[in-house]
Amino acid sequence: MNLQSNSSSGTRKRLLAAAASVAVAGAIGLGAVTSGTVPVFADPVRVDAPQVPSFSDVVEQVSPAVVSVRVKAKFEGASDDGSGFFSGPQGFDSLPDGHPLKRFFREFRGDGDRDGERRFRRDRRDGSPRPVSQGSGFFISEDGYLVTNNHVVEGGTEFTVVTNDGKELDAKLIGTDPRTDLAVLKVDDGNKHTYVDFADDAKVRVGDWVVAVGNPFGLGGTVTAGIVSARGRDIGAGPYDDFIQIDAAVNRGNSGGPAFNLNGEVVGVNTAIFSPSGGNVGIAFAIPASTVREVVGDLMRDGTVQRGWLGVHIQPVNKDIAESLGLKSEKGALVSQTEDDGPGKKAGIAAGDVITSVDGKEVASPRELARIIGAIQPGKSVEVTLWRDGKSETVKVDLGTLPGSDKQAKAEQTAPQDANALEDLGLTVTRAEDGKGVVVTDVEPGSDAADRGIQPGDVIVAVNSRDVSNSDEVTAAVADAAKSGRKAVLVQIMRDDTSRFVALPVAKG
Numbered sequence: 001m002n003l004q005s006n007s008s009s010g011t012r013k014r015l016l017a018a019a020a021s022v023a024v025a026g027a028i029g030l031g032a033v034t035s036g037t038v039p040v041f042a043d044p045v046r047v048d049a050p051q052v053p054s055f056s057d058v059v060e061q062v063s064p065a066v067v068s069v070r071v072k073a074k075f076e077g078a079s080d081d082g083s084g085f086f087s088g089p090q091g092f093d094s095l096p097d098g099h100p101l102k103r104f105f106r107e108f109r110g111d112g113d114r115d116g117e118r119r120f121r122r123d124r125r126d127g128s129p130r131p132v133s134q135g136s137g138f139f140i141s142e143d144g145y146l147v148t149n150n151h152v153v154e155g156g157t158e159f160t161v162v163t164n165d166g167k168e169l170d171a172k173l174i175g176t177d178p179r180t181d182l183a184v185l186k187v188d189d190g191n192k193h194t195y196v197d198f199a200d201d202a203k204v205r206v207g208d209w210v211v212a213v214g215n216p217f218g219l220g221g222t223v224t225a226g227i228v229s230a231r232g233r234d235i236g237a238g239p240y241d242d243f244i245q246i247d248a249a250v251n252r253g254n255s256g257g258p259a260f261n262l263n264g265e266v267v268g269v270n271t272a273i274f275s276p277s278g279g280n281v282g283i284a285f286a287i288p289a290s291t292v293r294e295v296v297g298d299l300m301r302d303g304t305v306q307r308g309w310l311g312v313h314i315q316p317v318n319k320d321i322a323e324s325l326g327l328k329s330e331k332g333a334l335v336s337q338t339e340d341d342g343p344g345k346k347a348g349i350a351a352g353d354v355i356t357s358v359d360g361k362e363v364a365s366p367r368e369l370a371r372i373i374g375a376i377q378p379g380k381s382v383e384v385t386l387w388r389d390g391k392s393e394t395v396k397v398d399l400g401t402l403p404g405s406d407k408q409a410k411a412e413q414t415a416p417q418d419a420n421a422l423e424d425l426g427l428t429v430t431r432a433e434d435g436k437g438v439v440v441t442d443v444e445p446g447s448d449a450a451d452r453g454i455q456p457g458d459v460i461v462a463v464n465s466r467d468v469s470n471s472d473e474v475t476a477a478v479a480d481a482a483k484s485g486r487k488a489v490l491v492q493i494m495r496d497d498t499s500r501f502v503a504l505p506v507a508k509g
Contacts, residue, residue: 072156
């Protein structure tokens with residue numbers, strides 16, 4: 001009886017143990033049943049560290065104000081008067097019968113079908129606008145004014161802006177300023193537009209976060225972020241260079257787009273990149289908000305920009321010049337020449353004077369003087385401090401109006417002529433065999449080109465972002481730069497399959 005009771009008790013304990021094992025197996029899986037053990041899992045990794053601020057709130061607020069800018073232009077095709085390249089006394093029609101080129105041309109234009117040739121020509125000269133460029137821009141007013149780059153809209157006849165939500169709106173060109181590469185468009189659709197304001201870029205510091213919004217490669221609204229990596233950059237793009245350098249990813253199509261601070265204010269307008277490869281390498285340049293605000297205000301009001309004019313030619317003060325003139329530092333702008341009818345000469349400024357300040361603002365360099373004078377309204381009287389004959393003097397100058405680019409180029413003789421433009425650069429070139437660029441065949445010793453390391457065998461593929469394939473195109477790009485008041489052109493050079501940029505002056509003195 002006791003044996004039976006003990007046996008029954010033991011059986012009950014074994015059943016309870018088995019039930020417990022099944023319960024555990026159901027909770028942790030079959031492996032626990034077969035192994036008879038319960039595994040212990042470690043806690044997942046978690047790092048408690050300071051988090052980088054999110055840009056999502058900024059992007060959400062500013063994106064509706066940023067647009068894509070599409071530009072079209074009308075082109076005139078070949079005429080139907082028989083004077084085209086393929087006809088006339090110098091064309092293929094003058095070749096002997098049976099000539100392979102003449103036979104090829106006849107087959108190309110439709111086996112002698114004159115109606116076919118007319119259709120071909122008519123298709124080439126139908127006058128319909130064709131896309132010529134694409135960039136970015138942003139609204140600065142509720143009623144549809146927007147900012148972009150001059151090089152985005154240059155040469156365009158029709159302008160379309162595409163908003164963040166995909167709407168296409170026609171726009172008209174209000175005005176451009178090639179000297180700062182800025183332009184203003186206007187959308188007149190009767191709607192209220194989300195717009196952004198400008199930051200006080202005087203408070204922008206190296207290391208501050210910036211968010212670039214734009215239309216790279218025509219992809220549509222794209223956001224990149226980085227920091228301000230430098231200030232006051234001069235890249236030889238124009239007489240008023242004062243770029244903010246940022247390392248946010250900026251590529252083709254970002255031109256004209258804004259760079260924002262974390263308050264959603266525009267710090268600058270993305271305009272140029274340095275790129276050995278043609279793509280983003282983390283060095284981009286933005287026009288400061290203060291410059292944009294001033295230029296855009298004039299364009300909206302008058303359609304043009306009026307700048308003060310001193311009427312002098314200037315050059316930097318280097319160590320040797322400073323020592324010879326008794327200056328304690330290499331600051332100021334040395335006057336090399338004065339315009340006969342310029343306000344500077346009328347006020348007594350002469351060659352050899354060093355301009356050290358204007359209305360109490362220190363002039364550190366010729367570039368600084370150009371910016372100071374250009375920001376003052378014509379007709380205003382200013383006090384110009386000079387270093388002359390070993391002492392400081394002050395003269396009062398009534399500023400004139402900066403001549404238009406065409407008149408200025410003629411007056412200062414800075415626009416190179418077609419016959420000697422490349423000689424002025426110190427270069428001799430010939431067409432590249434593949435038609436992409438021009439090959440440097442000779443570099444004049446002691447020239448600006450030689451000083452900047454250009455060598456025979458280098459291939460110039462672009463000048464001021466314009467592709468070139470012959471010397472005439474190089475000449476035209478240099479002439480356009482000079483007419484826009486630019487003192488240098490940015491030349492893209494290929495050497496050993498490596499691209500680099502060199503700034504070459506287009507005017508001296």
